[in-house]
Amino acid sequence: xxxxxxxxxxxxxxxxxxxxxxxxxxxxxxxxxxxxxxxxxxxxxxxxxxxxxxxxxxxxxxxxxxxxxxxxxxxxxxxxxxxxxxxxxxxxxxxxxxxxxxxxxxxxxxxxxx
Amino acid sequence: xxxxxxxxxxxxxxxxxxxxxxxxxxxxxxxxxxxxxxxxxxxxxxxxxxxxxxxxxxxxxxxxxxxxxxxxxxxxxxxxxxxxxxxxxxxxxxxxxxxxxxxxxxxxxxxx
Numbered sequence: 437x438x439x440x441x442x443x444x445x446x447x448x449x450x451x452x453x454x455x456x457x458x459x460x461x462x463x464x465x466x467x468x469x470x471x472x473x474x475x476x477x478x479x480x481x482x483x484x485x486x487x488x489x490x491x492x493x494x495x496x497x498x499x500x501x502x503x504x505x506x507x508x509x510x511x512x513x514x515x516x517x518x519x520x521x522x523x524x525x526x527x528x529x530x531x532x533x534x535x536x537x538x539x540x541x542x543x544x545x546x547x548x549x550x
Numbered sequence: 551x552x553x554x555x556x557x558x559x560x561x562x563x564x565x566x567x568x569x570x571x572x573x574x575x576x577x578x579x580x581x582x583x584x585x586x587x588x589x590x591x592x593x594x595x596x597x598x599x600x601x602x603x604x605x606x607x608x609x610x611x612x613x614x615x616x617x618x619x620x621x622x623x624x625x626x627x628x629x630x631x632x633x634x635x636x637x638x639x640x641x642x643x644x645x646x647x648x649x650x651x652x653x654x655x656x657x658x659x660x661x662x
Contacts, residue, residue: 440593467648478639479594479652528593532648538584539650541593 438531439461442542449519449549451542456515457545459529464509467532472523473544482527485512519549552577554642556653563660569627571656573640576621580642584650585614586624588637597627597638630660 439462449455459468468485483504484492491504506512516523529542555574563569573583584599592597600607600614600623607614627634640653 451656469649477652481649481651484649529648534620538596538599539648540596541586543591543593 437538438457438465438533438540440529440531440540440542442529444545445543447548448547449547451520451549453519454515454517455519455547456513457527457529459512459514459531459542461510461531465531465533468506468512469530469532469539470512471506471512471530471541472525473528479528482514482525485514504507516547519547521549523547524549554640554651554653556640556656558656559654560657561659563630563658565630565632565660565662567630567660568579569634569658569660570624571638571640571658572622572624573642573653574620574622575642577642578621578643578650579644581645582643583614583616583623584641584643585612586639586641586652588639588655594639627658629647630658632660632662635659 441460443458470482471479472482473479481494482497483503485504485506487506501517503515526544526546528544530539532539557572581602585596585597587597588594598609598612598614600616602618604617611628616623640657641650643650
């Protein structure tokens with residue numbers, strides 16, 4: 437399994453500002469993903485973070501709102517841009533290693549927009 | 551077609567009882583079906599997973615039953631304990647994508 441560190445663990449932000457969330461894995465992984473979990477809800481895939489190229493976004497999510505970087509095989513960032521209270525959610529980094537298809541999740545970043 | 555339907559939304563079980571959570575899907579391209587356990591303030595943790603070529607998989611107190619023809623799968627927690635109280639999510643992954651579509655979650659409470 438992989439050890440995933442997400443920073444920050446939580447934040448309270450003003451509307452209109454942006455927050456960048458970091459995801460660091462202790463080993464090289466094949467795939468990295470970003471999910472959103474709205475309060476009391478299920479997890480929804482935002483995008484696949486591709487190393488060295490633009491992320492692949494799911495329907496309903498766009499790069500201008502959620503820019504993602506993945507400069508190497510162990511690190512990725514998700515930025516939540518021009519935040520509104522509707523962006524208040526838990527954002528989770530997920531990784532899949534080359535060993536199998538199991539996905540592991542970070543602890544999440546709990547974002548509150550006021 | 552991409553949805554995974556999960557029931558019940560919440561479940562209360564006595565200690566020592568069996569907890570059963572059900573999921574159903576439509577997309578026949580799904581070929582990997584994991585279950586995740588999530589405690590408050592934590593990320594989801596993989597419990598157990600199954601592929602369509604197997605009808606049942608057991609790991610300790612946790613069992614997945616899979617019915618390919620009905621496109622349904624379920625999680626059984628035997629001898630449920632208060633420490634099992636958490637939210638459980640089923641998920642499904644289309645072949646070769648490693649992306650997960652999650653069910654809506656089941657909040658389980660095991661009474662001592």
